Amino acid sequence: MAMTASDARYAYLGPEGTFTEAALRSVPEAGGAVLVPEPTVPAAIDAVRRGDADGAMVPLENSVEGTVNSTLDELAGGEPLLITAEVLLPVTLTLLARPGTRRDDVKRVITHPHAYAQCRGWLARHLPGAEVSTATSTAAAAFAVAEEGSTYDAAIAAPIAAERYALVTLADGIGDRDGAVTRFVLLRRPGPLPEPTGADRTSVVAFIADDHPGALLEILSEFAVRGVNLTRIESRPTGERLGRYCFSIDCEGHVADARVGEAIMGLRRICADVRFLGSFPRADGAAPRIRPGTRDVDFATAEGWLARIRRGRV
Amino acid sequence: MAMTASDARYAYLGPEGTFTEAALRSVPEAGGAVLVPEPTVPAAIDAVRRGDADGAMVPLENSVEGTVNSTLDELAGGEPLLITAEVLLPVTLTLLARPGTRRDDVKRVITHPHAYAQCRGWLARHLPGAEVSTATSTAAAAFAVAEEGSTYDAAIAAPIAAERYALVTLADGIGDRDGAVTRFVLLRRPGPLPEPTGADRTSVVAFIADDHPGALLEILSEFAVRGVNLTRIESRPTGERLGRYCFSIDCEGHVADARVGEAIMGLRRICADVRFLGSFPRADGAAPRIRPGTRDVDFATAEGWLARIRRGRV
Amino acid sequence: MAMTASDARYAYLGPEGTFTEAALRSVPEAGGAVLVPEPTVPAAIDAVRRGDADGAMVPLENSVEGTVNSTLDELAGGEPLLITAEVLLPVTLTLLARPGTRRDDVKRVITHPHAYAQCRGWLARHLPGAEVSTATSTAAAAFAVAEEGSTYDAAIAAPIAAERYALVTLADGIGDRDGAVTRFVLLRRPGPLPEPTGADRTSVVAFIADDHPGALLEILSEFAVRGVNLTRIESRPTGERLGRYCFSIDCEGHVADARVGEAIMGLRRICADVRFLGSFPRADGAAPRIRPGTRDVDFATAEGWLARIRRGRV
Amino acid sequence: MAMTASDARYAYLGPEGTFTEAALRSVPEAGGAVLVPEPTVPAAIDAVRRGDADGAMVPLENSVEGTVNSTLDELAGGEPLLITAEVLLPVTLTLLARPGTRRDDVKRVITHPHAYAQCRGWLARHLPGAEVSTATSTAAAAFAVAEEGSTYDAAIAAPIAAERYALVTLADGIGDRDGAVTRFVLLRRPGPLPEPTGADRTSVVAFIADDHPGALLEILSEFAVRGVNLTRIESRPTGERLGRYCFSIDCEGHVADARVGEAIMGLRRICADVRFLGSFPRADGAAPRIRPGTRDVDFATAEGWLARIRRGRV
Numbered sequence A, B, C, D: 001m002a003m004t005a006s007d008a009r010y011a012y013l014g015p016e017g018t019f020t021e022a023a024l025r026s027v028p029e030a031g032g033a034v035l036v037p038e039p040t041v042p043a044a045i046d047a048v049r050r051g052d053a054d055g056a057m058v059p060l061e062n063s064v065e066g067t068v069n070s071t072l073d074e075l076a077g078g079e080p081l082l083i084t085a086e087v088l089l090p091v092t093l094t095l096l097a098r099p100g101t102r103r104d105d106v107k108r109v110i111t112h113p114h115a116y117a118q119c120r121g122w123l124a125r126h127l128p129g130a131e132v133s134t135a136t137s138t139a140a141a142a143f144a145v146a147e148e149g150s151t152y153d154a155a156i157a158a159p160i161a162a163e164r165y166a167l168v169t170l171a172d173g174i175g176d177r178d179g180a181v182t183r184f185v186l187l188r189r190p191g192p193l194p195e196p197t198g199a200d201r202t203s204v205v206a207f208i209a210d211d212h213p214g215a216l217l218e219i220l221s222e223f224a225v226r227g228v229n230l231t232r233i234e235s236r237p238t239g240e241r242l243g244r245y246c247f248s249i250d251c252e253g254h255v256a257d258a259r260v261g262e263a264i265m266g267l268r269r270i271c272a273d274v275r276f277l278g279s280f281p282r283a284d285g286a287a288p289r290i291r292p293g294t295r296d297v298d299f300a301t302a303e304g305w306l307a308r309i310r311r312g313r314v
Helices: A021-026 A041-050 A070-075 A114-125 A136-148 A160-164 A215-224 A258-269 A295-312 B019-025 B043-049 B069-075 B113-126 B138-146 B160-164 B217-224 B258-270 B297-310 C021-027 C042-048 C068-076 C111-125 C138-146 C160-164 C215-226 C256-270 C296-310 D019-023 D042-049 D068-076 D115-125 D140-144 D160-166 D216-223 D258-270 D296-310
Strands: A009-013 A034-038 A055-061 A083-092 A095-097 A108-111 A133-135 A154-157 A168-172 A181-188 A198-210 A230-237 A244-252 A271-281 B011-013 B034-038 B056-062 B084-088 B094-097 B107-110 B131-134 B156-159 B168-173 B183-187 B200-208 B230-237 B245-251 B271-281 C009-013 C032-040 C055-061 C082-090 C093-097 C109-111 C131-134 C154-157 C168-172 C182-189 C200-208 C229-235 C246-254 C273-281 D009-013 D034-038 D055-061 D082-092 D094-097 D106-113 D133-134 D154-157 D166-174 D181-189 D199-210 D230-237 D245-252 D270-280
Touching: A009 A021, A009 A041, A009 D199, A021 A034, A021 A055, A021 A083, A021 A181, A021 B084, A034 A041, A041 A055, A041 A070, A041 A181, A055 A070, A055 A083, A070 A198, A070 A230, A070 A244, A070 A271, A070 B113, A083 A258, A095 A136, A108 A114, A108 A136, A108 B230, A114 A133, A114 A154, A114 B043, A114 B069, A136 A154, A136 A160, A154 A160, A168 B138, A198 A215, A198 A258, A215 A230, A215 A244, A215 A258, A215 B217, A215 C215, A258 A271, A258 A295, A258 C296, A295 C256, A295 D181, B011 B019, B019 B034, B019 B056, B019 B084, B019 B160, B019 B183, B034 B043, B043 B069, B043 B183, B056 B069, B056 B084, B069 B200, B069 B230, B069 B245, B069 B271, B094 B160, B107 B113, B107 B138, B113 B131, B113 B156, B113 D181, B138 B156, B138 B160, B156 B160, B200 B217, B200 B258, B200 C055, B217 B230, B217 B245, B217 B258, B217 C109, B217 D216, B245 D166, B258 B271, B258 B297, B258 D296, B297 C246, B297 D258, C009 C021, C009 C042, C021 C032, C021 C055, C021 C082, C021 C160, C021 C182, C032 C042, C042 C055, C042 C068, C042 D115, C055 C068, C055 C082, C068 C200, C068 C229, C068 C246, C068 C273, C068 D115, C093 C138, C093 C160, C109 C111, C109 C138, C111 C131, C111 C154, C111 D042, C111 D068, C138 C154, C138 C160, C200 C215, C200 D154, C215 C229, C215 C246, C215 C256, C215 D216, C256 C273, C256 C296, C273 D154, D009 D019, D009 D042, D019 D034, D019 D055, D019 D082, D019 D181, D034 D042, D042 D055, D042 D068, D042 D181, D055 D068, D055 D082, D068 D199, D068 D230, D068 D245, D068 D270, D094 D140, D094 D160, D106 D115, D106 D140, D115 D154, D140 D154, D140 D160, D154 D160, D199 D216, D199 D258, D216 D245, D216 D258, D258 D296
Parallel strands: A009 A034, A009 A055, A083 A271, A108 A133, A108 A154, B011 B034, B011 B056, B084 B271, B107 B131, B107 B156, C009 C032, C009 C055, C082 C273, C109 C131, C109 C154, D009 D034, D009 D055, D082 D270, D106 D133, D106 D154
Antiparallel strands: A055 A181, A083 A181, A095 A154, A095 A168, A198 A244, A198 A271, A230 A244, A230 B230, B056 B183, B084 B183, B094 B156, B094 B168, B200 B245, B200 B271, B230 B245, C055 C182, C082 C182, C093 C154, C093 C168, C200 C246, C200 C273, C229 C246, C229 D230, D055 D181, D082 D181, D094 D154, D094 D166, D199 D245, D199 D270, D230 D245
């Protein structure tokens, strides 16, 4: 089912002009491919599951688009998919308006609630009297400003939206937290994993067998005892009833690494179910600190030793 | 600063007709008080911080309104607030339309993306050809249907929205997961905590000192060693840079319980900072399974014993 | 180097008439073999190492002969040996005298210090004025009473010593702790391990890499995370200097069990060295409580699963 | 019950001329006091319990006298006593003979089995043909050589035994392990503890409630979570039946330290019983590495914080 670049189609959380489109454009696979905006994360994911798209770029963590939980929940259920790449984008928020608007004229602002949350300090200082409305995405806000007859004076949106909607930038870097970034992931149907690079991340969802005290500690011990560090953990309700949880977990390393493999086998044995979501290069390129005794060669040495002592050769 | 009921004001995540309004109406404090919808979770919380409201009801977990992360992040930073009550509401989604609309006429549906995610199965079976648009909340979707000249035929929204926007119910219980619930919390400015009831929950945010391997395991051990069970944990980026985390943690019990007190003192000692978010009755009334040796009387007995042996009376 | 029974030689901690001889006589291998008493545990063990004996029976735990540490220390260093069987013997202490002695005549008693420690209550009640001397073993004490011209009236010794030294029993079961038992082990040169029986014990010595805080907890976690229960642990100075320790550890199960194998591979990776001392049937026949997820079939299932996901077949 | 030095009496594990006497003579309390040798560790301990002695010096760890277990077991049961001091002595073994004996004349050697174990290498090199007999202590061996008409040519014993029994030194430093030391403890009836010095040790015996899997891990976690390092641990059968264990544990720090106090209160809560054996200065003067967050001031700060948040002052 290989395709030439010109055949390839990638879905993303739209509309056009969001951070997610920018994330998708940053990966080599997207070059020359058809990029298809979808209204929701589930819709983008479904496009891949149905085979209408070869992959989908969706936000996973700390997005101003705010659909993180929805991504996690989609991946935890339904037809399995694999994360094959991640992208980190700085969250640079800009104030956009129709050409000719001056900053002092801005009385009515529109944006996504999470973007609003990140710009409240700036707004209080520079546009104290402005009224703020909310849209379903920062791009939708930009579009609302660009529309003919719009009642909004300015949108808070991603820089990419300026060009897309023919708006001008009245101010940029207006987020209260410098250096905030969003993590996006590229999803595909199951297939060969990306090769280990030495700076990888592995993502799994663990469904606990029963909600007994200490269940989480047991899960973490499976990683800790093999020297595998976690980079993210979230308990997520499974939807059966609040209080029944699964855990969405990212750890350092690739499933091809001996320590990661043994850790998630341990997880598999103590959990009701484990869904493997993929091993892929870290966008920040950070190599793990490997604890002594947990390199592949250490596992191989210990296996050789065990084989010998099982035959009584001590 | 006591107020009579008639003076009391409570903010909530609006608009009117959301599940959050229903949650607020279910608590005794709201009776006779002025209830004020706010456009975003941060806005509702700010109303309390500024003193414009006595409290705010906001969703915390698994909301169809999707603002969970925003609630967590707001509580983790800024002026401290306390959670003094929690409310669990079943997520009952309904298909609402203007009077006179038949289900077969429905071609264009509007709703919040998370509500859409929960109703996709039903929509595929009963309205396979319908086009779905998204709004910033289920109530905004209902309003969009109710507006004169609306281009939408129906909204997926909370039952409370039908009455609020003069719509009729074409179908109810259309969520794919029966029994899903949302957890809401009532926030107030710091003051006396709710009394222990024997079935309480305590919520804290722990900021780790540095991102060393095993940090999470150390945090969990502080709870486990005192027999305190966690009911929720999430690593959250602190905003400084992705990869720097804090942990949002709910545990069983009240901070007045000896085991909970000692556990969070331990947390305080190993963390860069700990923010206490409150101890309050569990909405589900579930009493904790208390591990032998962790009742208040066990702590008191051990303290008496330590005092004696420190004086050499063995 | 197979031998017929008539050729076989077994060493044991002597002299004749000790509990250790009784332990050796209880194992099938000893039938028809030459049994050789040795003056010390190291001497008995050296006989095996040199090839002068096919095996050696020595006390390991709670012996009235008191040579436990010496057994552990001998096994931890020197040429490797394997434990191939264990024997549990009740510690039944008897008061033995030359024929014609009445209990009222007993003024001077001789025994091993540990046997004395176990009979002090009985002596205080029944022979309050008697003077107690010590010998290097209970059998040596019996011999001292049996010698012509002995100045001792009675010995506290094992029942087997009565016949051996032609003494009579003035009282039996005189130990203060009913039900105390001693554990003995049969040692051999390296060779095939005893087959798993479902009720086995595995013994290892773990030398820690450096004396860092938490080293012991790490060691125990390797066992705990695979559901392997410990039945004995002792920190032992390695002799280099006090404070440098190794750990002598017995656990449930056979090294052929997947969970035991993985646990001691883990031990091997985090320790400076691990010496495997053997897997052998438990003398008490107690089968382990196996934690869910730690049977051999659970390990095999997890391995199959890992192999699949490593190929991207999720 | 204060006594002048001339009234004070101290028991020790005899006979005269052992390492234990040397240990006792090294502590200030022994200056001018009457020192009373006792034949066994239990006898020395009983002298204190009965009030016949003000204290007793007994070996605890790695003694060539080999009575370690007996000391542990005596302290774990019976009338409670406190360890108030510890002494470390290098194990310097010497070959002693009657004046006029030359090394080449030595054919028959006598010593304690543990001393023999430590000198086997030297004996094999320098006295390969010598026959070795065993005595109940190294001092008893020296005495056996000194006796008129002795059939032994030389004893392996402590240097102090030469003067005591008028023997001459044929060789010294003949132990195979240079730098081996023995640890002795001074026991007293309950009374005020030694003051904290900043380099202390605390000793306890923990009786587990039931022999469930993970019991030991729970015990160690109580120490680990408060940053208290263990320096020794041994599972010891309680005598009820083999397999029922208590744990004899030494840890760093003084029970007056907040972290040690909280750790052993935790131990007390999860165990069937805990016997406190004392807090006393370490003989090696080694100060503990104190983990961040576990100093007394950290505990005090956390207590103040807890008191505030319990009143809702966040």
